Amino acid sequence: MKRKLAHLTWGAVAAGLGLFGIFGSTLEAKETTVTEEESAKHFVEMAKVLSSPRCRNCHPTGDTPLHGDTGVPHSTNVVRTSADVGLQCTTCHRSENQPDEHSPPGVPGWRMPDAKTPMTFQGLSVSELCTRLKDTKQNGGRSPDDLREHMEHDALILWAWKPGPGRSVPPLTHEAFMDHVRGWVKGGAACPKGD
Ligand code: HEC
Ligand code: HEC
Numbered sequence: 001m002k003r004k005l006a007h008l009t010w011g012a013v014a015a016g017l018g019l020f021g022i023f024g025s026t027l028e029a030k031e032t033t034v035t036e037e038e039s040a041k042h043f044v045e046m047a048k049v050l051s052s053p054r055c056r057n058c059h060p061t062g063d064t065p066l067h068g069d070t071g072v073p074h075s076t077n078v079v080r081t082s083a084d085v086g087l088q089c090t091t092c093h094r095s096e097n098q099p100d101e102h103s104p105p106g107v108p109g110w111r112m113p114d115a116k117t118p119m120t121f122q123g124l125s126v127s128e129l130c131t132r133l134k135d136t137k138q139n140g141g142r143s144p145d146d147l148r149e150h151m152e153h154d155a156l157i158l159w160a161w162k163p164g165p166g167r168s169v170p171p172l173t174h175e176a177f178m179d180h181v182r183g184w185v186k187g188g189a190a191c192p193k194g195d
Contacts, residue, residue: 032186039187040130042180047126049177050133052170054160058112059121065112069168071122080112097164105164107155113140130191144189148181 034042049055057066063080064073083089093110097103113119117138121129132138133147142150151157161174170177184190 034183034187036188036190039184039190040192042184042187043130043190044126044192045172045180046177046184047129049160049170049172050121050129052160053168054163054170055157056122058156059119061120061122063115063118080115080118083111097162099165101166103164105159105167107159109155111156125194127192127194134189134191144185147189148178148185151181152178 050059053066053069053071056071057068060066060071065078065080066072067074078087078089089110089112092104094104094106095108097105117140119138119140120132124132134144136142139147158174161169163169172180
């Protein structure tokens with residue numbers, strides 16, 4: 001019994017040493033280095049979310065927000081600058097989703113990016129989208145790490161994964177998306193070449 005216990009203990013120590021000594025260092029090395037090429041590949045995965053309907057509808061080419069998965073122009077002539085003429089997004093979009101299909105979805109602060117920095121995601125190739133996203137003149141002065149922070153916590157972004165009845169969610173979970181965002185930033189926020 002005693003011998004068996006000693007054996008077990010030694011086994012645990014050996015396993016511990018092995019884990020930290022050998023596997024620990026390789027795992028760590030794997031975690032801290034992301035090559036430029038891998039970083040660009042992470043962006044390709046990120047782009048699948050950025051261009052999904054839930055994100056695209058607030059980040060369209062023009063000044064009209066879009067509805068639904070097919071991206072039809074918003075009802076009642078709502079545009080980016082509607083608030084300037086007294087029609088607030090939050091008149092209809094309240095702090096929570098409404099229970100019925102085709103009712104206005106909501107989280108606090110529902111709005112589009114403003115006209116000076118429209119933050120378009122629509123109609124761009126994956127590499128154009130990447131370059132646009134990193135351009136501090138167009139992204140609200142954000143560094144890649146600020147972008148990561150925004151995509152991790154912003155309420156409008158998190159809404160995309162609980163969008164209310166009748167709306168699809170992005171093709172990756174928020175967790176999987178963030179793994180790619182972190183990998184992208186760690187490898188220097190590289191952009192894929194070509195399209
Ligand atoms: C008069 C009420 C009203 C106003 C004002 C309004 N919306 Fe909407 N909005 C709606 C309704 C209703 C829906 C749901 C339509 C549906 O699902 O068929 C909607 C849906 C949306 C969607 C689509 C969500 C998705 O992914 O399917 C976006 C984006 C959106 N609105 C943005 C805005 C923005 C930005 C503003 C302010 C500039 C705004 N809306 C102002 C009523 C309004
Ligand atoms: C209800 C509208 C709305 C939805 C839905 C939305 N966004 Fe945004 N997004 C905004 C607004 C408004 C800003 C500007 C906020 C600011 O600068 O503080 C913004 C800014 C951003 C930025 C900052 C930098 C840049 O250059 O674009 C990123 C990145 C972003 N959104 C990603 C996403 C992603 C990813 C999704 C979907 C998972 C999404 N957004 C869904 C409204 C929206």
